[in-house]
Amino acid sequence: MTADPSPPIRVLLAEDQVLVRDSLKVLIDTTPGMATVGETGTGTDAVLLARRHRPDVVLMDVRMPGMDGIEATRRICAAPESAGVRVLILTTFDLDEYVYAALRAGASGFLIKSARASELLAAIRVVASGEALLSPTVTRRLIAEFLQAPHPAPAVRDLNDITQRERDVLTLIGKGLSNAEIAEHLHLTVGTVKTHIGRLLAKLHARDRAQLVIAAYEGGLITIPRDPR
Template sequence: MSTDDMSIGAAPHTPSPPIRVLLAEDQVLVRDSFKVLIDATPGMTVVGEAGTGAEAVFLAQRHRPDIVLMDVRMPDMDGIEATRRICADPVGAGTRVLILTTFDQDDYVYASLQAGASGFLIKSATASELLTAIRIVSSGEALLAPTVTRRLIAEFRHGPRPAPVVRDLNDITQREREVLTLIGRGMSNSEIAEHLHLTVGTVKTHIGRLLAKLHARDRAQLVIAAYEGGLVTNSDGHR
């Protein structure tokens, strides 16, 4: 085959860079199991391991991972404060935090979201669920199921909670307000589309505009905006 023949046709496929994960978990055995699983998965790699919240902040600044898999309960600095510091760092704006939690014990849903977390993963999750969660959050989506939003509403009901981050809802349209309300109720894009008789593409467009107008990092922060703006009430927790 001539050189000219070789140059004809589609360009060779360039593989996407791997998802870079920082593990923040104080239990060594759990952390090691996560590392083995993630490093063995094509398209993912562990770039650092932290046993305390302070180490997680330091390593996030050092390695700039795509995802921090963050345990809530850690020595030295808890996962919420570590999340807040990581997400507040403008240099690390591309880093997203996936919180490891046990919903039956941890009352940290609201605080974690307000700190900037992009989702939650229950510690009893399967290996497949863990990998799927990493991919979802890495893609820019929030991992926030209706069960999580119901828990969040319960925390609003019983308080106390941190001071709200005020977001002005006056500049959003009526349709955007409807979409934001349904996001706050934990609906997926397809559920919102069905409820409002829209296409999924149109829903995504509205969400993109809401993110820009409300200066929200991701869907999780839109949930916070819906609650703090009074668009979701306590009764919405019983869908």
């Protein structure tokens, strides 16, 4: 007997440019294993539709009329009615000034609008699976950008409940190292690194790896020298 196929990844589109939104809808609806469950051009409606449909992934534009994508992300990720919904930010630039705010709001990662269709579909699958779409290279650049720029001081994160080894792992996550790189650096197996990450997620009430990067920053574990200029 053939096993039942896995249910499709359900995607909500929040993009104010109709042409872009229509193109995304066609791409997703014609991809096996994916389906759109709603679309909107405003952040306010994105919040309402996320609560109503509880999609696996929301593709969220940052700049929309009225409520922007940052506030919409914050409300979606904080509401019990949309628990489990993950947000993938769509941005024009890979270090958009709002990306850090989006990650703090609960987004699981971000994708450049100029990405290829194959990259977009892969990103949806990654986020739907519960992983964070934040590559080591982007992580390093993101942290460096916000430590060197005159942004408000980050919130202080209490790290007293984590062990020294977990602190070591969190520091390396914050610096943008992959699991394999962390394992090599700390002379651990990748499986052990994953175990530590799982404990960090639980102890720090983090949704995913992107939130651990923020925790490392807010906990004072990242010390990148500021530009003296």
